[in-house]
Amino acid sequence: MDEVFKALADASRRSLLDRLHGRNGQTLNELCEGLAMTRQAVTKHLAILEEANLVTAIRHGREKLHYLNPVPIHQIGERWIRKFERGKLAALGELKRQLEKRDE
Amino acid sequence: MDEVFKALADASRRSLLDRLHGRNGQTLNELCEGLAMTRQAVTKHLAILEEANLVTAIRHGREKLHYLNPVPIHQIGERWIRKFERGKLAALGELKRQLEKRDE
DNA sequence: TTGACATGCAACCATTTGGTTGCTTATTAT
DNA sequence: ATAATAAGCAACCAAATGGTTGCATGTCAA
Structure with a gap:
């Protein structure tokens, strides 16, 4: 529970959840588009979201697809x-x- | 909205809200009781909760009463x-x- | 009026956080 | 085979966070 609250505390992460809510199953690079952040920063945010079980990612070949877990x-x-x-x-x-x- | 999420991200602050939910209108010292934290730390948490409008405090003489705003x-x-x-x-x-x- | 009590203020500290850059690895397409 | 693409890893950095200690102020009661 605490991890979820912590994960939701950051606006960038909430916007990532919004994006996935808009279109589920996006790759890392897709999720980076238009954000004022490097890919690595997004990776870190996604890791935190995964840790909190808010996002589930599955590798598909060389890309990683991210799914929202509501x-x-x-x-x-x-x-x-x-x-x-x-x-x-x-x-x-x-x-x-x-x-x-x-x-x- | 962001301030609210940030305020809720900390377990100590959520527990303060819980306490006020249990009994509304407590003083700072009352809210400190039993916590493994100095009074000043609690003061800071309450300030953040007030900033996020989750708590409203009113002074009554020398004590400050804290009310939960749901x-x-x-x-x-x-x-x-x-x-x-x-x-x-x-x-x-x-x-x-x-x-x-x-x-x- | 003076001491006790409730709160406020400020400086300081360690750790966490959100971000960066640079390099590596794995997979796909030519 | 090789170049391009997608993602991963690690070190580093500045700023924010959660906490402390020490002292000041305001208010009530004896």
Whole structure:
């Protein structure tokens, strides 16, 4: 879980996920196109995404195809974000109450 | 959005959010209790959470009360995670197809 | 009013991070 | 066979990160 959050913390990596979401199964070089970064930098980002299981890569001859794995993202939503949805209104209400109380 | 992701990337900060989710409106010292960290370290984490609008703090006399703001978390769920839910099955299907094709 | 308590500020430090360059290896196409 | 293409490896670097210590400030209570 921690690895997923860490992987998602970087905008370049999120944009790589976006790209794969747009078109799945791209090669490293394809994923580099148009980015203001060297290929090696992208390689590192992809390694982190793979480590977090957000991307699965399979070699096909001399090229490596990258596939988005949406499961960890889904789990963040289910196991983490949902927790904070419950009691969201309660929290906001309490916050509002306190903010108003400030001027007493 | 980027600030929120960055703020959520650290386990200590997520645990602070958890604590506030458990009991809202805690002081800095309360939030420090039981943590293997100095007060100043917690202060820095809280500053980052405030910067990302995940926590709102109000001074009440000599103490500072911290309130969880669940809105950015909710937005991550809505604006970001949801995007990847759509086409999730399609992506997994494509991945499976490619993994099978590997053995050809 | 003076001491205790809650927080703030700043300098410092080690490690991690995001990036680079240069070179190597493996596969494909001519 | 050989050149071009796709990716991998390793060393290096600057800046950001997560933490510390030491001291200052503001507020409450005796």
